[in-house]
Amino acid sequence: MTRGTTHQNRLRRMDRWIAATHGPALRRAADPVVVDLGYGAAPWTAVELLRRLRAAEPRTEVVGIEIDPARVAAALPYETDGLRFRHGGFEIPLDENEGEGSRRAVGAADGAVPRRPVLIRAANVLRQYDEAEVAEVWARLRARLAPGGLLVEGTCDEIGRRHVWVALGPEGPRTVTFATRLGSLDRPSDLAERLPKALIHRNVPGEPVHAFLRDFDRAWAAASPYASLGARQRWIAAVRELSADWPLADDPRRWRQGEVTVEWTALAPRS
Structure with a gap:
């Protein structure tokens, strides 16, 4: 229960x-x-x-x-x-x-x-x-x-x-x-504490989900000039940069909602 x-x-x-x-x-x-x-x-x-x-x-x-x-x-x-x-x-x-x-x-x-x-x-x-x-x-x-x-x-x-x-x-x-909720976010890796059970113990170096959150934080930092336009614009810019290296399964219509969806195969545990 x-x-x-x-x-x-x-x-x-x-x-x-x-x-x-x-x-x-x-x-x-x-x-x-x-x-x-x-x-x-x-x-x-x-x-x-x-x-x-x-x-x-x-x-x-x-x-x-x-x-x-x-x-x-x-x-x-x-x-x-x-x-x-x-x-x-x-x-x-x-x-x-x-x-x-x-x-x-x-x-x-x-x-x-x-x-x-x-x-x-x-x-x-x-x-x-x-x-x-x-x-x-x-x-x-x-x-x-x-x-x-x-x-x-x-x-x-x-x-x-x-x-x-x-x-x-x-x-x-x-x-x-x-x-x-974008207004409550300091950096994307803050979401690590809410990873589902299949992934939460995999947020360690060498695992794909850890690499994804690391890259997301870097993209978020690089998008800091967009902060003056609001957290939503910064998020969209960061996700767009992230999409160059990670297989995303959604588009800006969902990004505007404070979301990003990634193919499971890219984040699945290695063992």
Whole structure:
């Protein structure tokens, strides 16, 4: 069970990115169901996720899943059209008769196909796990995705100013996104403390993520003349310089939001 710290708007940066990059997949999906895994002591993140994703696809449904039955009970009064809460964990139970103790998946007896989420968001869930356990958890969650689905797993600070997440498809990790409130940033490597579990212990010399943050700090320093135009212009200039040496997966439309997304293969641990 996580600590459950759940400030309102804590996951707004991740939500905006999901809506922008995965919105088309939601619109294409016959059953656009989304999971907020480990939503915490209060249901705000699931409530906000539904609102933001319904702006991209009005048919979206969100299921909040928590391992603590007391948290699920506390969230039930917030259920509404398109928003439900379930007790469970990495098995991703989308209906009441699914779960670790269930003998069958929903619909197994009548030939129906069990529902699979087009998106699983797991924010601040794996931080208490060992690094060696991450790959197994990722694989388990990816196996629950619908075709073309996305797993977004990452970590942020308590009020959502700094956030780093990995996006994974059914085939494995695709990208790493760094997102920040630019006015609070001294240098890009400040985001290192929010690296997800798969990368946080790899921020050491000789590892790609360490080299990336080093180069980002250098680009940030070189872009200091843009500071007079604001932190956003300095960030954009730094990211543009960074793109000469690192495979970025986004463009200035996202950079303006205080984001930069890098191909996973460039940052993956060496061993």
